[in-house]
Amino acid sequence: MKFIITKNYDELSRVMCQNILSHMYSNNERINIALTTGKTCLKGYKYLSSEINNKLYFENVNYYIFDEFYFKSENYKETLPVCRISLDKEFFRDAHIKESQIHDLTFENYKTFDHDIIKNGGFDLVIMGVGSNGHFCGNQPGTFSNWNDGTRLVKTNQTEYLKNYSKKLLKNDFNSTDEKRIPSHYITMGPKTIMNAKHIIFILNGDEKAEVVKKAFFSPISDEFPVSIFQLHQNVTVILDEKAANLIKDII
Template identity: 40%
Template sequence: MKIIVEENYAQMSRVAANLLLGKMYQNKRVNLAITAGSTPVKMYEYLIEDVKNKTYLDNVHYYNFDEIPYKKKSGYGVTMNNLNKLFFEPAAINPDQIHPLDETNYKTQDLRIEQDGGLDLILLGIGADGHYCGNLPGTTTFEDLTSYVGEDATEDMQEILLSEVGGDENERPNFYVTMGPKSVMQAKEIVLFATGKKKAKIIKQAFFGPVTNNVPASLLQVHPNLTIILDKEAASEIL
């Protein structure tokens, strides 16, 4: 486990962008699973400038690792819509390089990635409860591959689903799909990043405490190639 602590959010975002770029420059197919949300916003701003109209990066393929479908809207779900707005569209990524995960193909996701050569890197955030992707406490176990999480989702997850669709009860789905812990751990490299004081407690708990299903991200500490990128506030309890 390598921990990188930068002074502030902008600097940690630049480091995260650099790590992804280092993978992209390889002379082979590169498979990346990337995250949406608020933490990567600045990183994508850097990456857009770095990758837009760079035809020599057409070897890079992108996978979303979870998806929350809208209940009524058609087309992409929450995750892919966010990734499109944050990165794929402004960076002019060729659609042939984007491989969405959704409720129609989640059962074949792990085989598809394996046949594509496996994930070279997966970029994760972390929730205050220690979740990553859609792996909240009580929703998946360490043995789960890519999964459908249905109406038995926890109350916390139901609240997250509601917030992800803008608080619109009419659009809140009753399920989502996610790469499970076992799927994530098959990636050749894991990069997790976090910003802000509100993440300091869970960073210490997840990566300096016991490995437990109660803190899903704690499993990541046993991955042989894990990098954690933090700003000083997120790292304040481990410095």
């Protein structure tokens, strides 16, 4: 496991961009990258967009969304993929990524997704943040049976955290409190799906993530803090700012 400690959020974002680009410049015929949503990566995506915008030699890069909530529209007649909408806004549109390069998780493809991604060469890179409760992708504590779980459906009311989280997404992304718009299930790649990736990069910043970093990468592996499983992965890079690294500086 490699730790990169940057001075601040701007440097962290530039290092994130550079690490993604190093994979994109690969000689592989096809490159598969799974991306996270969330505020930590926003500036990194801005830097990346400016580097790859309209460059045809990156058309072999394929982008995957590793979890998805399909909320109902106001009239309940359409579904709105919150993670795809976010990545469209924060990255795909600015970078002029073609639709054919973007791969959504859907109710039609999730059952075969793990087989399909392996058939297409597997993930070269997965970019992730870490939730305060140790979740990664949609793998919240209490939502998977074992570390071999793959891509699957999860009930949005399976835990109290998820009930509240779904309401938060509804409010923050759609400015709504109409809980009838919340889907019964969401889709997520599983622990096994992500563990099969060739390289995983975690991005964390700020004082509030210092304890998360220590627990994720230096405490015993536990399904109560799911991200801890990646202590066993052979190729992990953790990019931090000084605040997020505050509790591990004397360990690494």
